[in-house]
Amino acid sequence: MVRFTSPSDQPEAEARAGAGENKLLLKIPWVDRSKCKRESECKAAAVCKQKAFEVQPPSEEEPGLARDCPLVDLERCKQCGECEKACPEHAVKMV
Numbered sequence: 693m694v695r696f697t698s699p700s701d702q703p704e705a706e707a708r709a710g711a712g713e714n715k716l717l718l719k720i721p722w723v724d725r726s727k728c729k730r731e732s733e734c735k736a737a738a739v740c741k742q743k744a745f746e747v748q749p750p751s752e753e754e755p756g757l758a759r760d761c762p763l764v765d766l767e768r769c770k771q772c773g774e775c776e777k778a779c780p781e782h783a784v785k786m787v
């Protein structure tokens with residue numbers, strides 16, 4: 693199972709995001725931890741028909757927040773881009 697969750701955890705995703713438009717590779721969803729509000733009900737997760745988003749419990753490192761950032765299971769993801777459109781914080785990017 694392969695997961696992308698944050699630029700610090702996923703150098704490849706960070707490199708793709710930093711490179712701007714990616715015309716050669718299939719785009720994959722990437723959750724930007726600096727923008728994600730850790731909402732109790734992730735709107736990006738709600739629209740994913742593949743159930744590729746995995747909502748997380750609260751993080752001990754961030755007390756007071758409802759949840760940690762969601763993870764994305766790329767083995768389920770079909771690269772449709774609906775999650776990017778659904779996140780009101782623009783925290784999900786197809787990179």
Ligand code: SF4
Pocket residue numbers: 723727728729730731732733734735736737761762778779780781782783784
């Ligand atoms: S909808 Fe966006 S900001 Fe809210 S929890 Fe999901 S990824 Fe984070």
Ligand code: SF4
Pocket residue numbers: 721739740741742743744745764768769770771772773774775776
């Ligand atoms: S790109 Fe589509 S299939 Fe992949 S996580 Fe986002 S909504 Fe789900």
